[in-house]
Amino acid sequence: MKSAVLLFPGSNRDRDMIKALEHISGNPVATVWHTETTLPEADLYVLPGGFSYGDYLRSGAIAARSPIMGALKSAAAQGKHVLGVCNGFQMLTEAGLLPGALMRNASLHFVCKNVELQTTSTNSPFTQNMASGAVWQCPVAHHDGNYFADSETLNRLEGEGCVAFRYANGTNPNGSINDIAGITSENGRILGMMPHPENLIEDLHGGLEGRALFESVMQTLDAA
Template identity: 60%
Template sequence: MHAAIIQFPGTNREADMSAALRLATGRDPRLVWHGETSLPAGIDLIILPGGFSYGDYLRAGAIAAHSPVMREVARRAEAGVLVLGVCNGFQALCEAGLLPGALMRNASLRFVCREVKLEVAATDTPFTRLYRRGEVIRCPVAHADGNYFADAATLDALEGEGRVVFRYAEGTNPNGSQRDIAGICNVRRNVLGMMPHPEDFTEEAHGCLDGLRLFKGLADELSEKAA
């Protein structure tokens, strides 16, 4: 697996992502600055990590969505390359139009940093192939703008097409997100955006390994494609 992590001014989770990918694949990802207009050849996974790109000025992820590299991210996604956006990365994917809807200020109007429960709502994606549908896993969140919003038609389409990938479970919705949505994918299922941080539950020292299966599943998916 050849992965690239996009860095924006204010990105702060690239080290966590790198460590998770190293655990899952034994290989270091490439770090790509947002001002680049191209990505290395052979990249089969692009990650937009968490943080506060551009200080969340204007709207969280809104300025990052117009960074030069995002045109290439969109082009690669259209070609079938896997794209994962976590937290601020999810916000940027929505702002860039790669995923529908928007992430608004938490209903509490406060920054939330704690563990939540996630129901795995879809397992027919490269990101969730090692989970069981309906399984409840643990995952941390850390955000101020994680309240997923979309119009009723979009929400119904996401539900009907099985594109809600993760939901907050057992009353742990930390932000007021509609229909408890914590993560969604595109129609082609190669782009996933999620607010919780699976990269932070990948080592024994974290106290939980529930996030590691996401990265191992990606490694397995890309290994099979390359075989």
């Protein structure tokens, strides 16, 4: 699996993501600055967490309109795989690559803690090797993770198995509708999620549960 991480001013989870991708794939990971207009050849493009543009206007809003995003939209339209974590998820919704929006946490607090996540759909390349219905601990760290979509969009997401992850056992940290923590596109090739699977890769992280996600998508991409 060849992967590339897109970098924006204010990204701060990019190195965690690069480390995770290197660790899982065994390949070097390309990086792309937001002012570029073309992407390096890769199987998986990743939008990392952080606070791009200081969360000005709306979280992810400015980054979603930066020059590199045109190339990312083209790549997605051609069926490339895209992962957005935390601020990356916010960018994906702002760019229109995933539906809905991520609003201020209902508590108004920044939350930085472990939550319980349930893998609710194993339809996508990202979740195919994960145990359906399994609940695992995963860190979150965000101020704007309160997922919202209108009822029509929500029904479609739920009906088509596009809700990949849900906060479980009353651990919803942000008021997200239907406890949604992560969603995929219709074709399953774009995943956006607020929790940080890239922080559950090595023993020192205190858990290895994030590996299954990266290994899942790698299996698909390496078989292609």
